[in-house]
Amino acid sequence: xxxxxxxxxxxxxxxxxxxxxxxxxxxxxxxxxxxxxxxxxxxxxxxxxxxxxxxxxxxxxxxxxxxxxxxxxxxxxxxxxxxxxxxxxxxxxxxxxxxxxxxxxxxxxxxxxxxxxxxxxxxxxxxxxxxxxxxxxxxxxxxxxxxxxxxxxxxxxxxxxxxxxxxxxxxxxxxxxxxxxxxxxxxxxxxxxxxxxxxxxxxxxxxxxxxxxxxxxxxxxxxxxxxxxxxxxxxxxxxxxxxxxxxxxxxxxxxxxxxxxxxxxxxxxxxxxxxxxxxxxxxxxxxxxxxxxxxxxxxxxxxxxxxxxxxxxxxxxxxxxxxxx
Numbered sequence: 001x002x003x004x005x006x007x008x009x010x011x012x013x014x015x016x017x018x019x020x021x022x023x024x025x026x027x028x029x030x031x032x033x034x035x036x037x038x039x040x041x042x043x044x045x046x047x048x049x050x051x052x053x054x055x056x057x058x059x060x061x062x063x064x065x066x067x068x069x070x071x072x073x074x075x076x077x078x079x080x081x082x083x084x085x086x087x088x089x090x091x092x093x094x095x096x097x098x099x100x101x102x103x104x105x106x107x108x109x110x111x112x113x114x115x116x117x118x119x120x121x122x123x124x125x126x127x128x129x130x131x132x133x134x135x136x137x138x139x140x141x142x143x144x145x146x147x148x149x150x151x152x153x154x155x156x157x158x159x160x161x162x163x164x165x166x167x168x169x170x171x172x173x174x175x176x177x178x179x180x181x182x183x184x185x186x187x188x189x190x191x192x193x194x195x196x197x198x199x200x201x202x203x204x205x206x207x208x209x210x211x212x213x214x215x216x217x218x219x220x221x222x223x224x225x226x227x228x229x230x231x232x233x234x235x236x237x238x239x240x241x242x243x244x245x246x247x248x249x250x251x252x253x254x255x256x257x258x259x260x261x262x263x264x265x266x267x268x269x270x271x272x273x274x275x276x277x278x279x280x281x282x283x284x285x286x287x288x289x290x291x292x293x294x295x296x297x298x299x300x301x302x303x304x305x306x307x308x309x310x311x312x313x314x315x316x317x318x319x320x321x322x323x324x325x
C-alpha cells in the first residue's frame with residue numbers, strides 16, 4: 001500500500017549575467033542588515049493526536065500486545081538463483097520429490113506455482129523459526145490465488161502448500177530446472193499476483209508493534225484509551241482518528257514474524273483460528289522500481305502458523321488468507 005509522488009525535473013540552465021566594468025567605481029550606501037540565521041523547522045502539532053493522547057494510548061497498547069521480533073524483506077529486481085530467497089521463479093526442488101499439485105477446484109491435479117521461498121540461512125535468526133533450510137509457499141493460479149473459497153477451510157492445504165527442505169542439495173544434476181517444472185494444462189483462465197520473479201532481501205532483525213488490523217488491537221486500544229481519558233469508549237470505532245491507520249502505508253514489502261496486516265479483517269476474529277498466533281510469511285502489494293506485485297486491489301497474502309507447530313517444524317497446518325481493498 002505504498003503511495004508515490006511523481007516529480008518532473010526542470011532544466012535549470014545557468015543564466016548568463018553581464019560582467020561588471022572594473023573601470024567604474026560604484027559605491028552604495030546600504031544599511032547594515034542583521035545576519036539571517038537558519039531557524040530549525042518546527043512541525044505543527046497534530047491537534048487530532050494530542051486531543052486523543054494518541055502517542056500515550058499506543059504506548060499503553062504495547063502493554064497488552066508487546067512488540068514482536070520480525071524480519072522485514074525488501075523486494076528487488078536483482079537476479080536470483082534457485083537457492084535464494086525470492087518471489088516466484090524456479091524453485092529449489094529435488095527431482096526425487098513429488099511436485100505439489102492442487103487437490104480440489106479448478107486446480108485439482110494441476111501443478112501449484114511458487115509464490116515465495118525463503119532461504120533461512122540468508123536471514124537474521126528469528127526466535128522460534130528454524131535457522132537453516134528453505135521454506136516454500138506454493139499456491140494455485142485461480143481467482144483466489146489458492147485461498148480456500150470456504151471460510152472453514154482456510155487452513156486446509158488443498159490449493160496451497162507449504163514445503164520445508166531442511167537438508168539442501170547443492171548438486172544441480174539432482175534439482176529441477178525450469179524445463180522440469182510442470183505447467184498448468186487446464187482450460188480455465190489463470191491468475192497470479194505478479195509475473196516473473198523478484199529477489200527478497202532480508203533487513204536487520206527488528207521489533208514491530210501490533211498492527212491496527214490485528215484482531216487483538218481493538219480491545220487493547222480501548223483498554224489503554226480508557227486508562228487515560230475521563231470519558232470511556234466502548235469500541236475502537238468510537239474514536240475518529242485517521243492517523244491511527246498510517247501503519248498501512250508504511251508496512252514492509254514482506255515479513256516473517258511480527259504482526260500481520262490485513263486490508264479487510266483478521267480471520268482470527270473467528271475463535272477457531274486464534275491458534276494461528278505467528279506470522280509465517282506475509283507478502284504485501286508492491287508497486288515501485290519496476291516491481292508490480294498486486295494482490296487484487298492493494299491487498300496482502302498472509303500465512304499464519306501456531307507457535308507450537310513452528311517449533312516442531314510442522315508445516316502441515318497453516319492458515320492462508322488473501323484479501324484486498
